[in-house]
Amino acid sequence: MLSVLIWLPVVGAALLGFWPGTLPAPRARWGALAIAATTFLWTILLLSQFDLTQPGLQMQEYLPWIPTLGLNYTLGVDGLSLPLVFLCNLVTLIVIFAGVSGVAGLDNDAVTKRARLFFILTLLANAGITGALLSQNLLLFLIFYELELIPFYLLIVIWGGNRREYAGMKFLIYTAVSGIIILAAFLAIALLGDFRSFDFSDISTGGFSQRTQLILLTMLLVGFGIKIPLVPLHSWLPDAYVEASTPVAILLGGALAKLGTYGLVRFCLGFFPETWKLIAPGLSILAAVCVIYGAMAAIAQKDIKRMVAYSSIGHMGYVLLGTVALTPLALVGAVAQMVSHGLILALLFYLVGVIEAKVGTRELDVLNGLLNPLRGLPATSALLILGGMASAGIPGLVGFIAEFLVFQGSFAIFPIPTLLSVIASGLTAVYFVILINRTCFGKLDNYTAYYPRVTRIEQVPALVLVAIIFFLGVQPSWLVRWSEPTSTALVAAVPSGAPTLSQLPPAKAPSLL
Amino acid sequence: MTATSSKPFYRIPRRVPGSQFPVSEIYKPSPTPQPANILPPSRHPYADIVHRLEAGGGLLPDSPENLMRVIGMYKAYAVPMDFYWRDLLYLGERVFIDPLPFFKYFPTQEYFDLPNHYAGDNADYRIWRGWEKAHPELMEFIEKGETGKLPRLFHHLWHDRINMEFSEDLARSMMWHRMSGPLEAFLDSEEYITNANRAIEAYLLSNPLYAPLIVLHKAFPQMFLEQARMATYMSILGLFWEIMAPVFFEISDLYDEGKIQTIPDAINFLVNGIFIAAGRPIYHHVYIKGKCYEIIPKSKGFMWLYEAALPYVEAVFYRTSPFRGTKSYNAEAGEVPEKQEDFHYGILYADKFPVGTAGIPPTLLHQDMSHFLPQYLREHLLRNCRGEGDLLVQVGISFQRSMYTVTSAVIQALRAALLYPLDDPNPKHLVANRAFFEGQLNRFLRPQYGINEASRILNVQTTTYK
Numbered sequence: 021m022l023s024v025l026i027w028l029p030v031v032g033a034a035l036l037g038f039w040p041g042t043l044p045a046p047r048a049r050w051g052a053l054a055i056a057a058t059t060f061l062w063t064i065l066l067l068s069q070f071d072l073t074q075p076g077l078q079m080q081e082y083l084p085w086i087p088t089l090g091l092n093y094t095l096g097v098d099g100l101s102l103p104l105v106f107l108c109n110l111v112t113l114i115v116i117f118a119g120v121s122g123v124a125g126l127d128n129d130a131v132t133k134r135a136r137l138f139f140i141l142t143l144l145a146n147a148g149i150t151g152a153l154l155s156q157n158l159l160l161f162l163i164f165y166e167l168e169l170i171p172f173y174l175l176i177v178i179w180g181g182n183r184r185e186y187a188g189m190k191f192l193i194y195t196a197v198s199g200i201i202i203l204a205a206f207l208a209i210a211l212l213g214d215f216r217s218f219d220f221s222d223i224s225t226g227g228f229s230q231r232t233q234l235i236l237l238t239m240l241l242v243g244f245g246i247k248i249p250l251v252p253l254h255s256w257l258p259d260a261y262v263e264a265s266t267p268v269a270i271l272l273g274g275a276l277a278k279l280g281t282y283g284l285v286r287f288c289l290g291f292f293p294e295t296w297k298l299i300a301p302g303l304s305i306l307a308a309v310c311v312i313y314g315a316m317a318a319i320a321q322k323d324i325k326r327m328v329a330y331s332s333i334g335h336m337g338y339v340l341l342g343t344v345a346l347t348p349l350a351l352v353g354a355v356a357q358m359v360s361h362g363l364i365l366a367l368l369f370y371l372v373g374v375i376e377a378k379v380g381t382r383e384l385d386v387l388n389g390l391l392n393p394l395r396g397l398p399a400t401s402a403l404l405i406l407g408g409m410a411s412a413g414i415p416g417l418v419g420f421i422a423e424f425l426v427f428q429g430s431f432a433i434f435p436i437p438t439l440l441s442v443i444a445s446g447l448t449a450v451y452f453v454i455l456i457n458r459t460c461f462g463k464l465d466n467y468t469a470y471y472p473r474v475t476r477i478e479q480v481p482a483l484v485l486v487a488i489i490f491f492l493g494v495q496p497s498w499l500v501r502w503s504e505p506t507s508t509a510l511v512a513a514v515p516s517g518a519p520t521l522s523q524l525p526p527a528k529a530p531s532l533l
Numbered sequence: 534m535t536a537t538s539s540k541p542f543y544r545i546p547r548r549v550p551g552s553q554f555p556v557s558e559i560y561k562p563s564p565t566p567q568p569a570n571i572l573p574p575s576r577h578p579y580a581d582i583v584h585r586l587e588a589g590g591g592l593l594p595d596s597p598e599n600l601m602r603v604i605g606m607y608k609a610y611a612v613p614m615d616f617y618w619r620d621l622l623y624l625g626e627r628v629f630i631d632p633l634p635f636f637k638y639f640p641t642q643e644y645f646d647l648p649n650h651y652a653g654d655n656a657d658y659r660i661w662r663g664w665e666k667a668h669p670e671l672m673e674f675i676e677k678g679e680t681g682k683l684p685r686l687f688h689h690l691w692h693d694r695i696n697m698e699f700s701e702d703l704a705r706s707m708m709w710h711r712m713s714g715p716l717e718a719f720l721d722s723e724e725y726i727t728n729a730n731r732a733i734e735a736y737l738l739s740n741p742l743y744a745p746l747i748v749l750h751k752a753f754p755q756m757f758l759e760q761a762r763m764a765t766y767m768s769i770l771g772l773f774w775e776i777m778a779p780v781f782f783e784i785s786d787l788y789d790e791g792k793i794q795t796i797p798d799a800i801n802f803l804v805n806g807i808f809i810a811a812g813r814p815i816y817h818h819v820y821i822k823g824k825c826y827e828i829i830p831k832s833k834g835f836m837w838l839y840e841a842a843l844p845y846v847e848a849v850f851y852r853t854s855p856f857r858g859t860k861s862y863n864a865e866a867g868e869v870p871e872k873q874e875d876f877h878y879g880i881l882y883a884d885k886f887p888v889g890t891a892g893i894p895p896t897l898l899h900q901d902m903s904h905f906l907p908q909y910l911r912e913h914l915l916r917n918c919r920g921e922g923d924l925l926v927q928v929g930i931s932f933q934r935s936m937y938t939v940t941s942a943v944i945q946a947l948r949a950a951l952l953y954p955l956d957d958p959n960p961k962h963l964v965a966n967r968a969f970f971e972g973q974l975n976r977f978l979r980p981q982y983g984i985n986e987a988s989r990i991l992n993v994q995t996t997t998y999k
Contacts (some may be wrong), residue, residue: 392887392889392890394888394924395887395919462885463886464886469886473919473922507604512985533688
């Protein structure tokens with residue numbers, strides 16, 4: 021069941037790559053789309069098979085691979101990884117659809133000429149992310165985690181903007197360092213304990229001294245913190261997001277960044293619950309810093325893509341806040357925030373890409389009046405307003421659900437960082453209003469505003485994303501039902517006697533089902 | 534006339550041109566006079582345009598594409614205009630001061646059959662060779678609209694109709710700017726008030742439902758009187774368009790026949806049309822129960838050129854009122870001028886890009902015109918920009934070009950009436966002509982309230998503005 025999700029894209033990529041003779045670009049596109057669509061349908065099937073009452077792993081697959089290394093092909097899915105797998109496959113489908121219809125910032129010539137390579141890399145990236153999310157073995161996880169590097173580096177460097185080489189190299193180095201640190205931490209875990217294999221189920225860090233745990237946790241935190249990214253480690257992100265073409269940026273922000281937050285919950289919290297609890301107060305401050313920094317930096321930007329990139333940093337702060345609060349509610353909120361941020365970021369990047377492709381600029385000072393119904397990009401602008409509102413946490417859209425769950429779950433534990441985050445969420449509204457005001461409102465310039473129309477097919481991805489964002493905003497049980505048992509179990513694994521749980525009888529998991 | 538003059542341009546000592554041009558059924562293009570080339574080049578910022586005007590041209594460069602757009606828009610404008618003038622006369626003459634004019638956009642069949650005085654076999658002056666009743670394309674649209682054959686009320690409720698509100702808006706604009714030449718003073722005279730009151734009383738008493746309102750009329754005598762003035766303006770605008778519609782129909786036919794080949798040809802035709810119609814009477818008759826009340830009798834001698842055409846150009850082409858969607862009426866912001874002379878929201882200054890947006894009145898007109906585009910223009914516009922997607926904006930910009938041409942014709946007609954021929958050998962006369970042209974262009978250069986930036990005269994010089 022799970023292997024299909026990983027291997028279908030790989031086989032698809034291989035088919036596209038090794039197709040005898042020349043494969044015409046249109047056929048390659050439709051082939052890639054068919055593979056992505058099948059993978060997505062398979063994800064839907066997975067969702068329907070998922071048992072909501074069970075907190076542990078489901079649909080496990082086990083295949084001994086290199087026993088001497090402790091590397092087994094162990095897969096499994098639980099409430100933490102399932103929503104992210106769904107998100108990743110949805111985003112991939114959208115990216116490939118965008119590539120097929122030839123829109124959204126991708127230079128049409130480049131895609132036509134190298135469509136095959138683009139789709140192969142996208143499919144491989146998808147396989148890597150899904151693999152990492154489904155792995156239940158440390159080394160296997162790391163293999164997939166590192167596998168991401170190559171396709172994403174190429175995707176940035178080949179199809180990116182003017183400074184793509186700088187951005188690509190920066191991304192490569194940061195992410196490689198992240199991988200090395202995580203590898204070191206994993207190896208250290210294995211060396212210090214004497215485990216049969218690297219399978220998660222075999223590993224328990226309970227016997228380590230607190231100092232060891234602290235060191236290992238810090239290493240993991242830095243490793244995943246680069247990927248998320250958390251504030252002092254974030255400086256690759258604006259460059260990579262801005263220089264990457266639209267589909268790549270969507271894939272980067274919507275799917276790849278989620279690997280970092282996934283690692284945060286799965287490894288940092290899952291493996292070192294006691295120590296995590298110890299450093300949680302410090303991390304809560306870091307979370308507030310992230311949120312405020314992201315918002316402030318976004319307010320200062322003049323480039324809409326950069327604004328959205330910084331908004332991404334801010335929104336990752338909520339995930340950290342939800343994770344450190346260690347209440348079931350906050351953790352559900354953190355997972356919900358991962359999904360909601362993935363959806364919203366994908367939507368915003370897509371729309372910004374459409375605007376850039378049609379208008380030819382991303383400058384706030386040049387853009388104007390795009391809401392004009394005949395000469396502007398009215399549907400795109402309307403969706404941009406909706407996406408901005410979703411990002412800023414307006415009720416009725418998915419962003420509010422996630423943020424509110426996080427705030428509600430963490431306020432009793434860390435009131436000050438929570439309040440700071442609430443303020444920063446107000447600042448989010450500030451820069452999105454700035455963005456929307458300068459971009460959508462105002463009037464068109466009579467000398468330049470002869471923009472091509474946005475075709476219907478180009479609007480499809482954004483419409484689908486908005487539909488999901490709106491649906492999950494008014495029917496949030498579909499967002500949280502998947503991860504509730506798992507997060508409750510994860511929090512319950514934090515050693516009892518912990519004051520947080522006993523103090524919090526009201527903050528139980530929402531009975532939204 | 535200086536750059537800062539705030540007087541409307543036509544308040545100049547008058548020499549009535551009368552019918553100094555022979556009335557011919559079919560227009561014969563006169564050769565464009567060549568300038569004597571005696572004067573040194575103009576040093577005006579728009580010197581190119583000044584030279585073009587001196588050569589008999591217009592504000593718009595002469596090119597086949599411009600001509601096609603201009604003439605095509607005349608045709609597309611003329612058909613709704615044929616409805617406007619009929620319904621405006623209906624409003625002025627039949628609806629008059631109706632307090633509850635629910636069906637004011639439903640003129641009776643009589644008004645569709647009303648013979649235009651300037652078209653058909655029995656015309657006073659035969660401008661258009663076609664027929665005198667409502668245009669066939671208009672009748673077809675009234676009957677079928679965009680949706681299909683339905684009762685007219687359903688068409689109305691489904692908004693499948695001619696946007697008559699636009700023409701009412703223009704009449705209101707003329708009234709508020711008090712634009713109507715010498716007639717303006719007459720509206721406040723005892724004679725007008727007496728005539729109007731007689732009609733108002735007759736009108737109210739003619740309907741048992743409205744009869745009690747006579748008390749209201751006695752208590753507030755200004756109330757219905759002002760409504761009567763509004764009805765007068767409706768009539769004036771209707772009478773103005775009664776002439777413009779056949780002029781535009783005929784120019785379109787001539788273009789189709791290949792008899793109009795350049796923009797100067799078109800301007801010549803329009804100038805002739807203006808002179809032919811200049812002396813036509815302007816009046817306001819109200820029909821109540823089959824009886825005619827002459828509020829402004831024809832015998833007062835008010836004329837088309839001075840009471841309708843020139844005030845219309847001033848009120849509609851130059852001034853109108855600020856669009857609610859582009860200007861703030863906030864008194865503190867000071868965006869809207871204090872003096873009406875500084876109003877610059879007419880077609881010559883209008884930003885056409887936001888057509889189709891909320892708060893942009895000309896959208897109504899452009900929607901009307903889009904139903905009646907001639908095939909050649911429709912095909913041309915569909916090939917440009919977004920085709921069907923931004924058709925209304927393209928229609929608006931083409932319309933702006935065509936109205937710059939009409940303005941050119943008005944300027945040339947005024948020059949012909951008040952000043953000297955273009956091929957006058959006397960340099961002093963040419964200097965006077967040049968001063969007049971430059972004075973007209975200065976209206977587009979005034980810096981107050983950003984009038985110079987709002988003017989689209991530089992845009993229409995280019996081919997990229999579409």
